[in-house]
Amino acid sequence: MSAKKIIGIDLGGTTAKFAILTQEGDIQQKWSIQTNILDEGSHIVPDIIASINHHLDLYNLSAADFIGIGMGTPGSVDREKGTVVGAYNLNWKTVQPIRQQIEEGTGIPFVLDNDANVAALGERWKGAGDNNPDVIFITLGTGVGGGIIMENTLLHGVAGCAGEIGHITVDPFGFECTCGKVGCLETVSSATGVVRVARQLAEEYAGDSELKKRLDDGQDVSSKDIFELAQADDALALLVIDRVCFYLGLACGNLGNTLNPSSIVLGGGVSAAGEFLRSRVEKYFFQFTFPQVNESTVIKLAQLGNEAGVIGAASLALQLLD
Amino acid sequence: MSAKKIIGIDLGGTTAKFAILTQEGDIQQKWSIQTNILDEGSHIVPDIIASINHHLDLYNLSAADFIGIGMGTPGSVDREKGTVVGAYNLNWKTVQPIRQQIEEGTGIPFVLDNDANVAALGERWKGAGDNNPDVIFITLGTGVGGGIIMENTLLHGVAGCAGEIGHITVDPFGFECTCGKVGCLETVSSATGVVRVARQLAEEYAGDSELKKRLDDGQDVSSKDIFELAQADDALALLVIDRVCFYLGLACGNLGNTLNPSSIVLGGGVSAAGEFLRSRVEKYFFQFTFPQVNESTVIKLAQLGNEAGVIGAASLALQLLD
Numbered sequence: 001m002s003a004k005k006i007i008g009i010d011l012g013g014t015t016a017k018f019a020i021l022t023q024e025g026d027i028q029q030k031w032s033i034q035t036n037i038l039d040e041g042s043h044i045v046p047d048i049i050a051s052i053n054h055h056l057d058l059y060n061l062s063a064a065d066f067i068g069i070g071m072g073t074p075g076s077v078d079r080e081k082g083t084v085v086g087a088y089n090l091n092w093k094t095v096q097p098i099r100q101q102i103e104e105g106t107g108i109p110f111v112l113d114n115d116a117n118v119a120a121l122g123e124r125w126k127g128a129g130d131n132n133p134d135v136i137f138i139t140l141g142t143g144v145g146g147g148i149i150m151e152n153t154l155l156h157g158v159a160g161c162a163g164e165i166g167h168i169t170v171d172p173f174g175f176e177c178t179c180g181k182v183g184c185l186e187t188v189s190s191a192t193g194v195v196r197v198a199r200q201l202a203e204e205y206a207g208d209s210e211l212k213k214r215l216d217d218g219q220d221v222s223s224k225d226i227f228e229l230a231q232a233d234d235a236l237a238l239l240v241i242d243r244v245c246f247y248l249g250l251a252c253g254n255l256g257n258t259l260n261p262s263s264i265v266l267g268g269g270v271s272a273a274g275e276f277l278r279s280r281v282e283k284y285f286f287q288f289t290f291p292q293v294n295e296s297t298v299i300k301l302a303q304l305g306n307e308a309g310v311i312g313a314a315s316l317a318l319q320l321l322d
Numbered sequence: 323m324s325a326k327k328i329i330g331i332d333l334g335g336t337t338a339k340f341a342i343l344t345q346e347g348d349i350q351q352k353w354s355i356q357t358n359i360l361d362e363g364s365h366i367v368p369d370i371i372a373s374i375n376h377h378l379d380l381y382n383l384s385a386a387d388f389i390g391i392g393m394g395t396p397g398s399v400d401r402e403k404g405t406v407v408g409a410y411n412l413n414w415k416t417v418q419p420i421r422q423q424i425e426e427g428t429g430i431p432f433v434l435d436n437d438a439n440v441a442a443l444g445e446r447w448k449g450a451g452d453n454n455p456d457v458i459f460i461t462l463g464t465g466v467g468g469g470i471i472m473e474n475t476l477l478h479g480v481a482g483c484a485g486e487i488g489h490i491t492v493d494p495f496g497f498e499c500t501c502g503k504v505g506c507l508e509t510v511s512s513a514t515g516v517v518r519v520a521r522q523l524a525e526e527y528a529g530d531s532e533l534k535k536r537l538d539d540g541q542d543v544s545s546k547d548i549f550e551l552a553q554a555d556d557a558l559a560l561l562v563i564d565r566v567c568f569y570l571g572l573a574c575g576n577l578g579n580t581l582n583p584s585s586i587v588l589g590g591g592v593s594a595a596g597e598f599l600r601s602r603v604e605k606y607f608f609q610f611t612f613p614q615v616n617e618s619t620v621i622k623l624a625q626l627g628n629e630a631g632v633i634g635a636a637s638l639a640l641q642l643l644d
Contacts, residue, residue, distance in 0.1 A: 257487075
């Protein structure tokens with residue numbers, strides 16, 4: 001009999017991604033299914049169970065071949081009870097007894113955590129984090145999320161809010177955030193945040209700029225457009241990206257000053273801007289950290305892309321070995 | 323034979339405090355000696371060894387009665403090697419092989435960490451932290467230091483800088499700090515920071531104020547004076563304390579948003595202002611945290627005073643049991 005394997009699930013509002021991995025984190029199989037959020041999301045868990053059982057048959061595997069299944073999910077996770085509540089993009093408004101259902105449906109032990117935490121675990125284990133004990137992951141997407149791993153442990157905090165990097169206050173007098181307070185990192189460095197900063201700076205900008213022209217014309221402008229214009233030397237777009245990176249560098253700086261991880265890893269859609277983004281965040285990170293921190297904590301780009309979720313989720317199952 | 327005990331040492335530039343504790347953290351004996359920093363601090367460790375051996379004789383105890391000795395020290399600590407370097411208030415400029423010397427001199431296993439971390443461990447274990455898994459301690463003294471305990475583990479970071487709360491940037495365009503950057507929490511909320519803020523606000527203040535009068539007269543004004551004047555309703559002093567608490571609340575808020583500890587504990591000399599300080603920090607903490615955090619993370623005052631150091635230091639010795 002070969003060594004037991006682990007299964008990772010990355011559950012999102014559009015698809016659920018699956019992978020079968022070795023205990024060393026090498027992906028052996030992967031597949032995905034559409035997420036059916038109809039009927040208050042009541043099809044989601046049965047679909048996951050059917051898909052797992054189907055693929056185990058396909059690969060001639062059984063429950064006994066696995067240590068466990070780990071899953072990352074949107075919403076508020078109760079890790080002890082194995083439940084999720086308030087995952088609005090899944091239509092899960094009431095408490096969902098996920099662990100009970102999946103364990104009964106597959107016969108395999110099950111562990112879950114929230115999606116940003118799980119992506120952090122993935123990047124730390126097999127990606128930019130180099131499996132170091134202290135790694136912070138920031139995902140810059142529609143929103144801004146994150147996960148913090150210190151001393152080899154994913155931090156949760158007393159109410160599960162640790163790692164909510166998107167709600168670091170970077171401007172005490174800044175934009176209103178959906179969370180109810182003002183000046184959150186998310187308001188200025190998510191995909192929508194980048195556009196918000198562009199609209200603000202465009203108002204007072206008088207020079208020549210394609211970005212200014214498009215915004216004044218009322219055209220739809222995305223974060224991606226703004227990065228492309230900046231890389232083509234559009235003067236306003238460069239100001240916008242500089243401001244966005246100032247806030248990211250300030251937030252990363254304070255994470256560095258308080259936690260001194262070996263790396264802070266930038267992922268998510270906005271990080272597709274790559275080195276153009278990273279180098280500018282790093283410039284401000286250096287400005288906002290004291291010497292021992294900026295000599296030891298490194299700003300990096302995520303390496304795993306979409307696979308961070310399934311890999312990190314699968315790593316949750318390894319805790320069942322303890 | 324009764325259960326083995328632990329020894330805690332809190333080494334400072336003026337005194338070294340000692341205590342013998344039970345494994346439950348109850349102090350059974352305590353004493354202190356002057357710190358003799360002459361001759362490049364070369365008397366410090368021999369004095370510590372002599373004092374321990376003398377007191378063990380006095381109490382009819384021997385090395386075999388102890389699990390270990392824990393010590394908190396200024397300077398840069400190498401926990402693996404058991405050494406300290408760069409403790410300028412002790413005149414320790416070169417690497418000091420503390421663990422080797424103390425283990426040889428007493429026959430008792432020895433562990434050390436830096437003084438702010440050790441105070442955090444003490445407040446978390448037997449003070450305001452209520453022995454919860456996630457507690458942050460901030461010491462507001464001549465400087466601002468701190469320690470972060472998450473998931474029952476004191477965080478150190480890759481280069482030992484975790485917990486350097488005094489160097490959180492609270493104003494990207496603020497005062498210069500001794501660390502080389504600007505706008506550090508320490509520049510506006512240490513004892514000298516409070517006075518710095520007072521001088522800044524006094525310049526533009528035109529109303530009636532005893533504080534303004536004293537500053538304009540060139541009198542020596544301390545942080546304690548400013549708190550006393552504020553508590554006596556001096557208008558400028560109230561503005562100063564409000565500004566100081568704004569910065570403290572912002573820093574605590576961001577610690578809450580990213581780590582969500584059960585409590586953030588304020589200690590050190592400046593915290594002698596008690597509830598007058600705490601309630602004002604809390605006001606801004608609420609402003610700068612999102613709902614789930616301000617419902618679950620509590621701002622508290624330290625409870626142990628000077629004893630936090632020896633208690634936390636002693637708790638280090640418990641890790642020798644693992």
